[in-house]
Amino acid sequence: MxxxxxxxxxxxxxxxxxxxxxxxxxxxxxxxxxxxxxxxxxxxxxxxxxPEPPKWVVEQGLNRDNVVAVHQGRCWDAGKRRRPVTRDQAVEALRQQVPACTHCRPDTALGILE
CATH class of the missing domain: 1.20.5 (Single alpha-helices involved in coiled-coils or other helix-helix interfaces)
Incomplete structure (x- = not known):
């Protein structure tokens, strides 16, 4: 074997x-x-x-009292210092000469054209 x-x-x-x-x-x-x-x-x-993002936001300046721009809620250019606002607050900010974002055009979406 x-x-x-x-x-x-x-x-x-x-x-x-x-x-x-x-x-x-x-x-x-x-x-x-x-x-x-x-x-x-x-x-x-x-x-x-x-949660759903807000419809409108304002971008604040460094001192938080200064509003820099108005944006639509899903805008990619809104920056880190932003807070949600109502439609009426967004309209009022635009009427007080706060600039509208040139990318998301909240003034057009709100029906405010100059």
Whole structure:
């Protein structure tokens, strides 16, 4: 009797090894998929829970008493120092010569044309 395994035994052993590696790889990929599905569900819940932006905002100066510009609520150029205002407050600010944003044109949206 020889201690060396037969070619058939080696092939069966190789098949078991490959099957185990494939199962481990599939389990890892399934874990990645589950993680991404959880992230996507959390992102969607976050979007649903996010409050609507205000319709109108005013951009304030450094001293907070100075109003620099009037913007629509979703304007990308509103700056960090902004606060929400009502439609009437936005109209009043425009009437007091506060500049309208040149990008979102709140004066046009409010129907105030000079």
């Amino acid at each position: 020889s201690d060396t395994p037969s070619p058939l035994e080696l092939l069966r052993f190789a098949r078991r090894v490959v099957a185990q590696q494939a199962a481990a790889s599939l389990a890892q990929i399934d874990g990645w998929i589950a993680t991404e599905e959880r992230r996507e569900a959390e992102r969607l819940r976050g979007e649903e829970a996010r």
